[in-house]
Every structure is written in structure tokens, then in C-alpha cells.
Amino acid sequence: MESAAQNVGRAIYSPEERKRRDNTRWTVVQGVLAPVQFFVFIISLYLVIRFLLTGEGQFVATASVVLKTLILYAIMITGSIWEKVVFGRYLFAHAFFWEDVFSMLVLALHTAYLVAVFFGLLTTQQQMILALAAYLTYVINAGQFLLKLRAARLAAPSSSVQNTTLESAS
Numbered sequence: 001m002e003s004a005a006q007n008v009g010r011a012i013y014s015p016e017e018r019k020r021r022d023n024t025r026w027t028v029v030q031g032v033l034a035p036v037q038f039f040v041f042i043i044s045l046y047l048v049i050r051f052l053l054t055g056e057g058q059f060v061a062t063a064s065v066v067l068k069t070l071i072l073y074a075i076m077i078t079g080s081i082w083e084k085v086v087f088g089r090y091l092f093a094h095a096f097f098w099e100d101v102f103s104m105l106v107l108a109l110h111t112a113y114l115v116a117v118f119f120g121l122l123t124t125q126q127q128m129i130l131a132l133a134a135y136l137t138y139v140i141n142a143g144q145f146l147l148k149l150r151a152a153r154l155a156a157p158s159s160s161v162q163n164t165t166l167e168s169a170s
Contacts, residue, residue, distance in 0.1 A: 013095065021086045027082060029078045030078060033074060033075040034075065037075055040067055041135065044065055047060055048065065048132060049132075052132075062117060065113060065128075065134075072110050099145055102137070106138050109137055113134055
């Protein structure tokens with residue numbers, strides 16, 4: 001396992017990893033699931049807050065959090081497959097180690113919400129507050145990934161940036 005200090009100067013992708021990333025269908029799957037999950041998150045966030053403020057729409061708010069959690073599971077499973085294809089390990093690859101660590105907290109809170117709902121362990125108000133805590137961790141984790149993707153784009157070889165610029169100009 002690499003320390004954070006060792007990982008600072010390292011490129012996100014080696015040339016071989018970049019090629020595998022660009023050639024796997026799992027990159028497309030992640031590219032589709034991420035915005036779908038965000039769209040469901042926005043709607044669910046509204047429904048949860050509306051329920052907490054008005055007491056209305058308990059069923060639809062609960063259903064929206066369950067749907068968001070199922071999509072989270074889908075993106076985590078396919079993301080693990082993507083990581084295996086690109087980096088040779090299902091989780092905690094050098095390039096996404098800290099994002100994966102924080103993803104475990106995101107998964108734990110979303111799973112705790114499902115357990116609370118299906119086993120009636122908390123009041124509905126407490127369940128919705130737990131959902132908001134899970135959503136806060138999701139937003140932080142999504143930000144981690146967006147920053148990593150931006151860094152990868154900025155670190156892309158200049159020849160591919162030049163080729164993209166030339167192709168879009170013609």
C-alpha cells in the first residue's frame with residue numbers, strides 16, 4: 001500500500017491504465033450511471049427535505065432514498081469492476097484509494113438507512129435525517145471523484161489534448 005506522500009507526484013493513470021480505461025465498456029457504464037444517480041439524488045433530496053418540513057410524502061421520500069441507494073450499489077459494483085479492469089484490483093487502487101475509502105462510509109450510511117427502514121429501527125424522522133447524512137457523504141465523495149477526473153484530464157498527455165483540439169477544429 002502506498003502512502004499519500006508517495007501518491008502525490010504519481011500520475012493518475014499509467015499509459016497502460018489509460019488505454020485500458022479508454023477501451024473498457026465499464027467507463028461508459030460509469031459515465032451513464034453517475035449522472036443518473038445525481039439526478040435521482042436531487043429529486044430525493046427535495047422529497048426528503050419536503051417530508052421533514054411538512055410531514056407530507058413519507059412513502060415517496062422513502063422510496064426515493066431506496067432507489068438512490070440501489071443506484072449507488074449499482075455504481076459501486078460496476079465501479080469496482082471498472083477498477084479491476086483498469087488497475088487490476090477491485091478496490092483501493094492507487095489512483096482512487098481515498099475516494100474508495102470514503103465510498104465505504106457512503107455505502108455504510110446508505111445501508112444503515114435501508115436497515116433502519118426495513119427493520120423499523122428508527123422513527124421516520126430519524127430515518128430521513130440518516131438519509132440526509134448519507135447524502136452529505138455522497139456529495140463529498142462525488143466531489144472527490146470530480147476533482148480526480150479533472151486532475152486526470154489536466155494530466156492527460158499533451159499529444160492527446162492537441163489531437164482532440166485539432167479534431168474538433170476540422
